Amino acid sequence: MSRETVLPPASRPFVGSRAPVTTADGPGLFAACPELIGTPAAYDREEEIFGEGEEAESVYRVMQGAVRTHKVLSDGRRQITGFHLPGDLFGFEPGEAHRHSAEALSGTRVLIFKRRQVERIATHRAEVACQLWSLATRSLRQAQDHMLLLGRRSALERVAAFLLDVDLRLGGTGAFDLPMTRRDIADYLGLTIETVSRTITQLEAEGALLRTGGRKVSLRRGRMHRLVED
Amino acid sequence: MSRETVLPPASRPFVGSRAPVTTADGPGLFAACPELIGTPAAYDREEEIFGEGEEAESVYRVMQGAVRTHKVLSDGRRQITGFHLPGDLFGFEPGEAHRHSAEALSGTRVLIFKRRQVERIATHRAEVACQLWSLATRSLRQAQDHMLLLGRRSALERVAAFLLDVDLRLGGTGAFDLPMTRRDIADYLGLTIETVSRTITQLEAEGALLRTGGRKVSLRRGRMHRLVED
DNA sequence: CGTTTCGTTGAGCGGGGTCAAACGACGTGG
DNA sequence: CCACGTCGTTTGACCCCGCTCAACGAAACG
Incomplete structure (x- = not known):
């Protein structure tokens, strides 16, 4: 398996962490630990x-x-x-x-x-x-939230919750490009690809999102949230 | 809320840990930490x-x-x-x-x-x-295993896997008393109580277990395991 | 271009849900 | 001791959400 072929231009064995890492675990894990360099x-x-x-x-x-x-x-x-x-x-x-x-x-x-x-x-x-x-x-907390989704939510709720979650983790602008295929989404949500597809179609019909070409979507987050309704 | 009323006889604000705690996290968490007394x-x-x-x-x-x-x-x-x-x-x-x-x-x-x-x-x-x-x-690992169960297993597999798991955690003798109601089992497995009940009936019909009164069951672990497979 | 992979849509089915009734094990009071 | 109510469980009848199978459209890729 050849690594680093499809990747964008730029340095391949790249050095340091210049990526826009502003997510999850704050200002970077092991920040307080200089001897731990990845x-x-x-x-x-x-x-x-x-x-x-x-x-x-x-x-x-x-x-x-x-x-x-x-x-x-x-x-x-x-x-x-x-x-x-x-x-x-x-x-x-x-x-x-x-x-x-x-x-x-x-x-x-x-x-x-x-x-x-x-x-x-x-x-x-x-x-x-x-x-x-x-x-x-x-x-662990994330996993437990996901158990609730897998065990107790409908297909519509699963997909809506998923899209809102991805949006949030990708910046929360409401418009983004899904980085995964329908199969990946289905296997994450415990559904089939057909159901995921149909559900997205339904969400669009209900005006909760817009498909803007390819895997790009634009969420009406208000309506979207009402569908998940904790 | 009255605590400690239904409990067996004996001392209520009981002292020390004389219970047969031989499970999970080895010889007791915080064992190496005498100043931490629960x-x-x-x-x-x-x-x-x-x-x-x-x-x-x-x-x-x-x-x-x-x-x-x-x-x-x-x-x-x-x-x-x-x-x-x-x-x-x-x-x-x-x-x-x-x-x-x-x-x-x-x-x-x-x-x-x-x-x-x-x-x-x-x-x-x-x-x-x-x-x-x-x-x-x-x-976390347990939670992830459970996600696989909730997302991808049938009712029969869920119930069988659950019974095998409880058996294991209760000593692995194959015969035990379920400490929870059907409702609890259903809400753990992402099913309804009716489906849990029907599935247990089916397992008994297939000779994978015996109901021995009340919540007691006796597993034919060989057959049971073949139903979970993996 | 043809080929392949991904996504959408339709038709039909079935596993598991819903609604409803009856049963059994208890505990309580007459 | 038995009548009664409660609660948990089982079973039946029916239905629907999401799965299966299948065809087709749309990009991505050679």
Whole structure:
């Protein structure tokens, strides 16, 4: 698998973190930890970053692009457990092996941290360990919110909630370009691609969004929110 | 709300942890931390331990009995995010307020730890912070497994997987007493009580389990496992 | 251009939901 | 001790949301 081919122009083994990382975990994880410098890497669209069962030797921070993590059943049914956008971390595992697979949704740049090194530092620097803790706790909360969605919400609510969430994480302007396919959305929401498609059509018919070509959408966030209605 | 009325005989504000806590997080969380001694408390069946929105000032460890944590939508739809058996911890939150409710399933004893105190200790004792981290990561993994179940498994698979899981957590003998109602099971599995009931009937008809009165069941674990497959 | 992948739409079906009734295990009071 | 009410569970009848199968349109790519 050739890395770094589809990627935009510019330096490939790029250095430092100049990406607009203003999301999630504040001013950057491990900020208070200069000896922890990630190794930059880049992945093509659909390229696997790690697979289920592989040894979990690294953790990752998205700098640019987007990543999905998922689990699969033996018959192919897939559940995407999370999308990771710039600023997000992923790849932490409690044991020695990954219990997920991870792939890049598009040309994606990440910083790689050695798991052993992170753990070693955490064992003698409480503030780093605390960061890891709060990070994991935040992911846990997200996971629990998603359980409510998967267990108890209708297709319409799922798609509406999803679009609002992506909008928020992408800047909250109400207009954005979906970084994932219908299949990815379906496998995240526990639906089929047909249902996702039909539901988006329905949302457009109800005036809750506008399809503005390709994967671009523009949300009427007021109407959208009324559909989710906590 | 009268605490400690339905509970078995014996001392109510009971002291120490004599319960058979051999589960989950090994030889007891905070074991390496003698200054962290939990305050014992007891709750009746169906009694609320904390509610969504309340200030999250404590974390809890189950010593005896069982606890459920859940989220609800405004129209009453409920998703149980976890059952907590002896040895388990619950009540951690990333923010200041609980984003769940928690109730006792039956007469239940817990140890209460002050969140502030735990956090204070974690900030200067890396090993405690690491324990918290690995705890959260383990919960996260469970949550992700449950997402796969909620998003992609059939009713039969859900119920079978659930029964196998409870069996395992209750000792793995194959015969046990379900500590929760059909409603709780349904709200955990994203089903209705009718579907849970019908599915158990079906499992019995297929010879995968035996109903041995009340909530007692006896699993044919071989057949059961073949239904979950993966 | 043809080919492939992705997205949309339609027709029909079925798994699981809804509504309703009856049953069994308890606990309470006559 | 039994009549009665309550609550949890089971079962039946019916229906609908979302899945399946299939065709077609629209980009992306060689």
